[in-house]
Amino acid sequence: MKVRTRFAPSPTGYMHIGNLRTALYAYLFAKKNNGDFILRIEDTDRARFVPDAVDFIKRTLKAANIVADEGPGIGGAYGPYVQSERMEIYKKYAMELIEKGAAYPCFCDEKKESAANEDKKFGGYNRACRDIPPEEAKARMETEPFVVRQKMPLTGETSYFDVLHGAISFNNEELEDQILLKRDGMPTYNFANVIDDHLMEVTHIIRGAEFITSTPKHVLLYEALGWETPAFIHLAPVMGKADDGSVSKLSKRHGATSFEDLVNMGYLPEAIVNYVALLGWNPKNSTQEIFSMDELIAEFSLEGLSKSNSVFDYEKLNWMNGEYLKAMTDAEFSKLAKPFAGDLGELEDNWAKISALLKTRISKFNEIPEEIAFLREMPPFDANLYVNKRNKVTPDFAREILPGAIELLEAIPDKDWENDKLYERLNAFITEKGYKKGAALWPVRISVSGKAATPGGATEILSILGKAKSLERMKNSLENLG
């Protein structure tokens, strides 16, 4: 039998990182087994419907390089793939269950139903509806508003096998007569889900652990319909860590939690996918951590899934993103990083040089503006910045060396104002004077950057700034030294 998995989000206009991971695993499993991956939109809650959310989901999956074989706008033999377009189908099966006596319509008014009632089993209203004869039910359904409920067993237990967790069972007493069709005619998640997964021939349901406790309801539905149950795989949730060290389900208070947020911060989609893949899954027999999508597909297996919660760790994501950045060519990096650089003004022409220096120094693109701020504008700084213990540099030494360095640089023609030549000249000067290279170049770099740490060394910064600006900065710095 061909493996078929699905990702079935509700259209909220937001792709939580946990959902992305669920989609990824479903996709990887399908592809690993030469199966199909289906996108299905579960938009049965009219109140929460967000316009354009379907497009958003599709764009997100595309950016993440998760490709659906079937879905809205993609096509496939099992459509439509949007639940609101499948109303007739759900209605048909609901009627079938009513005929069978496995479900029944409830005509009680909404208020009464929602009122608290000790008889929870029947949703807080009278259980008499349960025994309504099918004929009478059908007649009243023509004129009165109703919901359809499934008759749940009063005793015994329902169990199922979860590929990850093994056998799980629940007492049927815990289950109330679940609603199949809502008052507005829409199916509930529990109902539509079962119908669609069966009709779309889904073989493996990969979804979040929050569905563990509602799965017995689904199982009872499969049984009532006389259908075989698919395999269930319930994934442990992704947690976030708060500043106080406490851990809870990943949410806004932990910072960015959607794929889009992360991309906007300057993380690469490939790196996010790679990191998320490893949050709750690991390749057996290997310590590899950097994976392309194809490698993930090749390595993926259900055995590598973790049963326990995992905590989203920005530090590790940073590292991984940095690995992807470093693996890029300078040209690729330069191009992708550019939109994060802001207005470069006169530095525009030197972006290639600047970005090359940035590549090994940032973990994500949004660090760029701060990294290069000193190039736009000389930051004010204190003479103590000239102090460098390791090279035994002091402000006095800066006073000593700077005038000579300025004089030397001033003599260099514009055409020779580039890194290699600058380095060569400065080096010759340093050797001649008997200075140590590290010690001599430190004050130069400070005088021109005003920062203890910079992307690029002294000569690289000089070359980016250009002769005029460099000398202006050096002279000012020397003057400020007094």
Add this chain to the structure above:
RNA sequence: GGCGCCUUCGUCAAGUGGUUAAGACACCGCCCUCUCACGGCGGGUUCAUGGGUUCGAAUCCCAUAGGCGUCACCA
């Protein structure tokens, strides 16, 4: 609260009765070095607790604790 799932370094995790309990991030040290970073080398820190079973337990069983989830005409 009932029910359910889970529990190896701070974090991601390997491990399925006998291991010096992998590896990675982060952290620390050294080397490299025109600062920082990159790169190289090295280091510390872990089996939630208490009982069993066993010659032997991170691995099996029970209990406790803690975390998470779920109890909707939301998914």
